[in-house]
Amino acid sequence: MKACPALDMDAGAIRGVLETVDCHARFYAQSGYEALGSPGSPYQAWLTAFLVIYVAVLGYRLLLGSGARMSDLPLTALKIGAVLALATNWTLFQTLVFDLVYRTPIEVARLLTGPAAQSSAFAGDPVGALQVAYDQLSLSAEAFGKAAGPGASAFSNGNAAAAEALWQAARALFFTTAGVFSVAMVGAAVLTALGPIFVALLLFPATRGVFEGWVRALLATLMAAMLGWISTALMLTILESGLLTLAQERVALELNVDTALSVSGVVMIFALVQVGLVLAGALMACGFRLKARTRHGAMEGAPQTPSRVEPPAGEVGVLSRAERLAASLSQTSTYAPRYSGPPVAATRSAAAVPSGAPLGTAGATYRRPSVRGRDDFGGGAA
Known part of the structure; x- marks a missing residue:
């Protein structure tokens, strides 16, 4: 892969930054991935060790x-094959992961601006449209600054206030579009370069959470860039008429402060929306979860089905033979001490009664030792 050219400012600030960052991010992602997958890389030995340990534990x-x-x-064989394919084949990884995260946002923006090709000059080229909008804001700010004169204050001169508002709008447009998209591209490139390491962590349940975090980070860059491009496409559609009016007034030397302030206000509003959409995309990406199978084959996070269905209240369920036997043994072990204890105690108390002791009346005790005493000491003569 050939090296990227230097930053070309002749193409414009936004276009030059985006094209330069795009080229360097692609080069870094591919070179980093191929460095990990090269034959002399330590990662190949680590991946082999991971696979050996995984297969041994499974066996x-x-x-x-x-x-x-x-x-x-x-499913295990499919997972091992997917890990090997994604961790060692850049062409497959680029198609399934890198291009999905990297190219989807700008392609979605082109699709959204495509239907307006008949009536809009911005259709089909969102990067060029951003550059045109930035140039018009900068040129109009310069024109209002010249009209205000040197040393003019924004609080006492309308042209100076319009010039300051347009400069702030141009800076906000640059940072919330070129800045945000450049951050997303760099993030996707770094995560792609380290992709083989995180893909290998999918093998073990203990490290699967790290893999999920890597996928969430990729989804965060994807959602931030895609939502940002969608918002940018809408902003360009709204700004087109205002920018055209600003250009016509600048050429005719009939500058209108209200037009400048209204265009600047729209840009500022969409700058705030852009920040909110980036945060919303990150929150949506955090909702990604992988459902793993438990040792009983159920999916984690899914509602658990009880192994035994309890009969409704008031109805007696039909128990199996094993359940009846277990219940019988449980009752026997629970009530056996109650039946074995009292007879022994009663026998000992009866044997401890002396022969000459006075006998109690009938019903005074639970047993009648007097009857037993007669049988043992004189009752036999009768």
């Missing part, structure tokens, strides 16, 4: 029966 789980099932082997 032991199958032998010991600790959660792994034969029915999970096709």
Whole structure:
């Protein structure tokens, strides 16, 4: 891949920055990925070690029966194949990951501005439209500044106030479009260059959360850039008539302060909207989750189905033979001490009664030792 050219300011500030950052980001992403995948890279040894450990752990789980099932082997093989393909093949990774994150936002912006090709000069080229808008704001600010004269104050001179508002709008347009999109491109390039490392972490459940975080970061860059381009397309559609009026007034030397302030206000409003959409895209990306299978085959996060259906209140369910046997053994172990304790105590108390002790009346005690005493000490003669 050839090196990128230097920053070309003749093409304009916004166009030059975006084209330069785009070229360097692509070069960095591809070179970083290929450096990790080269034969002499330590990453290849780490990836081989990860795969050996993963297959060994899977084999032991199958032998010991600790959660792994034969029915999970096709999905496991598919996961290993996906990790190997994405971690070692730049062409596949570029098609499935990098281009999806990197090219989707600008393509969506072109699609949104495409239907207006018959009536808009900005259709089909959002970067060129941004550059035109920035140039018109800067030229109009310069024209109002010349009309205000040197040393004019914005609080006492309308032309000076319009010039300051247009300069602020031009800066806001630059930072909320070229700045935001450049940050998204650099973020996507860095995450892509480190992509093979995070893809390998998908193998183990303990490191799967790091892989999810990497995917969320990619989605955050995608959503921020895409929502930003959609907002920019809408802003350019609204600004087109105002920028045309500013250009006509500047050429005719009939500057109107109200036109300048209205255009500046629209740019400032969309600058705030751009910041809010970037935050909204990050929040949406944080909602990404991977559902992993538990050891019983259920999906984590899904509602759990009870293994035994309890009968409704007031109805007796039909128990199996094993359940009836378990309930019978439980009742036997619970009530056995109650039946074994009292007879022993009663026998000991009866044996401890002396032969000459006075006998109680009938019903005074639970047992009648007097009857037993007669049988043992004189009742036999009768």
